[in-house]
Amino acid sequence: MQQGVRIVGVGSYAPERILTNEDLAKLVDTNDEWISSRTGMKRRHIVAEDQATSDLAVEAAKRALARAGLDAGQIDAFVVATVTPDFLFPATACLVANRLGATGKAAFDISIACSGFVYGLTVAAGLVRSGVYNRVMLIGAESLSKITDYTDRATCVLFGDGAGAIILEGSSEDCFLGSSLGADGSNPDVLFQPGGGSRNPATAQTIEEHQHYIHMAGKEVFKFAVSKMVDSSLTALQKAHLTPDDMAYLIPHQANLRIIDSATKYLKVPAEKVVVNIAEYGNTSSASIPLALAELDSDGRLKQDDVIVFVAFGGGLSWGAVAWRWAA
Ligand code: UT7
Numbered sequence: 001m002q003q004g005v006r007i008v009g010v011g012s013y014a015p016e017r018i019l020t021n022e023d024l025a026k027l028v029d030t031n032d033e034w035i036s037s038r039t040g041m042k043r044r045h046i047v048a049e050d051q052a053t054s055d056l057a058v059e060a061a062k063r064a065l066a067r068a069g070l071d072a073g074q075i076d077a078f079v080v081a082t083v084t085p086d087f088l089f090p091a092t093a094c095l096v097a098n099r100l101g102a103t104g105k106a107a108f109d110i111s112i113a114c115s116g117f118v119y120g121l122t123v124a125a126g127l128v129r130s131g132v133y134n135r136v137m138l139i140g141a142e143s144l145s146k147i148t149d150y151t152d153r154a155t156c157v158l159f160g161d162g163a164g165a166i167i168l169e170g171s172s173e174d175c176f177l178g179s180s181l182g183a184d185g186s187n188p189d190v191l192f193q194p195g196g197g198s199r200n201p202a203t204a205q206t207i208e209e210h211q212h213y214i215h216m217a218g219k220e221v222f223k224f225a226v227s228k229m230v231d232s233s234l235t236a237l238q239k240a241h242l243t244p245d246d247m248a249y250l251i252p253h254q255a256n257l258r259i260i261d262s263a264t265k266y267l268k269v270p271a272e273k274v275v276v277n278i279a280e281y282g283n284t285s286s287a288s289i290p291l292a293l294a295e296l297d298s299d300g301r302l303k304q305d306d307v308i309v310f311v312a313f314g315g316g317l318s319w320g321a322v323a324w325r326w327a328a
Contacts, residue, residue, distance in 0.1 A: 004174030005128040006327040008135075009070065009167040011063025012294035013056050014045035014160075014281060019145075021157070028153035035157045040257025044160025044282035046145045052086045054095040056163035057141035060290070061100055064137065064165040067297075072100035075167065076133035078107040079124050081116025081286035083315070084143045085109060088196070096139065106133070113191070114253050114314025115181070116140055116286030117164075121310065121322045122179040128168050129176060139165040140286035147193055149213035158255075159214065160282035164290020175327050177307070178239025180232040181320035190220045191315040221317070222259060228319035229253075229263040233311045236321040244269055248306035248326070249296065253313060254278040254288040263311075285314065304328040 020043050021032040035041055047056065057080055065072060078100075080093040093107035112119045117140040124136040141163035150156045195211025196202050206212065229252060237243060244267045252260050257278055264274050275292045284291060289310050296302055304327065311321040 002129060003131055004171045005125045005168050006171040006173060006175045007166050008169045009064040009068025010165070010290070010294045010297045011060045011065070011067055012162065012164040012291045013059035013063065014162040014291065015047045015051060015056065017046045017048060019044050019046045019160070024157050027150050028156060030153045030157055038258070039158065040278045041157065041282045042279040045162055047143045047161045051143070053082055053084050053141045053143045054086045054092050054099065056143065056161065057092065057096045057139045057165070058099045060141065060163035060165040061096060061137060061139055064167050068167045070135070070167065072097070072102040075102055075135045075137045076105060077127060077136045078102065078105060079110060079120050079136060079138045081110045081112070081120040081138070081140045082142055083111060083113050083116070083193070083285060084146055092141070112314070112318050113316060114255065114283070114285045114288070115312045115316065115318040115320050117289040118179070118310050118312045118320040118322050119181055120286070122181060122320070124168050125176040128170050129174070131170070134170045136168045137165060138168065139163060140290045142285045142287045144214070144283070144285055147212065147214055149210050152213070154218060155214050155216050158283045160284050162281055162284040162287040162291050164287050164294050166290060166293070171327065173327055175325045177242065177323040177325055178236045179320065179322045180235035180239070182228070182232065183316045183318040185316060187317070189215070190317060191216045222256065224317060225255065225259045225313045226262045226266070228313050229259070229311050229321070230266045232319050232321035233267060233309050236309060236323040240323050242307060242323065246307050247273060247309055248303070249273055249275055249308045251275045251289050251292050251308060251310050253311065254281065254292065255283045302326050302328065
């Protein structure tokens with residue numbers, strides 16, 4: 001039985017501690033001018049030492065539940081998109097569901113780096129539209145500061161922590177308009193965490209060589225990001241017989257303001273339709289899109305039938321976009 005799907009609740013959470021560009025300039029050879037002009041970033045929120053990704057996810061989930069007027073027990077499945085799980089296993093979603101009092105419900109993680117939210121939205125919406133589950137919670141949550149090398153100026157200025165959650169529910173109107181996902185695993189080392197998996201299990205040497213941190217060839221990622229964001233946005237829209245002119249908002253993954261500006265220029269989307277909060281949060285990987293969506297929602301800027309395109313790219317390499325109709 002095919003049914004429609006809509007978003008009935010959005011929530012987000014960012015940890016209290018702030019790391020500014022000036023703070024970073026005390027750690028590595030960098031400065032506010034370089035970081036601001038090359039990335040658009042000013043601050044990032046950073047977890048406390050005793051906080052893990054599930055702690056952020058639970059807070060965002062509670063806010064989404066409150067917004068929807070639902071209890072966790074009314075959710076049928078929990079999906080967490082993250083590359084910074086509490087543990088390599090079990091899935092962080094199991095811990096989150098348990099903490100919310102929903103033990104026994106389906107729970108699993110999605111690991112596709114910064115594309116996690118758009119992949120997760122495609123999967124979660126599919127579960128609802130196919131009638132497998134009526135309500136699915138999707139959370140993008142990251143503690144990237146825990147895998148960031150604060151001696152490497154090329155990466156440490158970029159990443160922050162946070163979480164965003166949405167609740168999808170079966171509906172007579174269908175808000176899922178189209179999705180376009182892709183991946184190319186031919187050069188995984190362009191953006192990866194080399195140590196800690198089965199290829200390079202943790203040893204004293206992997207730790208000494210900083211293999212447990214994010215490693216990135218920034219320029220390589222930059223080059224593919226703009227074209228993939230443009231192509232996947234257009235394809236997702238085309239599947240719904242729409243064009244960029246039909247978009248009320250573009251919510252891009254917040255990796256670099258210059259990447260966002262280039263992509264939106266190609267798509268010919270005016271700046272007021274592009275949701276950008278990179279100055280406040282930096283790059284929070286799979287959390288960046290739901291953090292931005294939660295801002296739009298709480299500001300009361302979303303109207304019935306607004307067409308939104310969510311678009312992301314990241315490690316894999318991976319990319320994707322989802323076109324969505326907002327139901328108020
Ligand atoms: O979520 C997806 C994950 N990642 C991304 O999307 C990242 C995509 N890439 C980028 O955003 C950009 O490539 C960066 C922001 C990472 C770097 O910007 P760039 O304009 O590509 O700079 P660059 O790597 O070409 O470096 C230019 C210069 C270099 O110095 P030289 O060789 O020209 O003397 C770097 O050593 O800037 C230097 N540099 C810095 N200087 C001050 C690199 N990092 C810093 C820094 N502060 N933090």
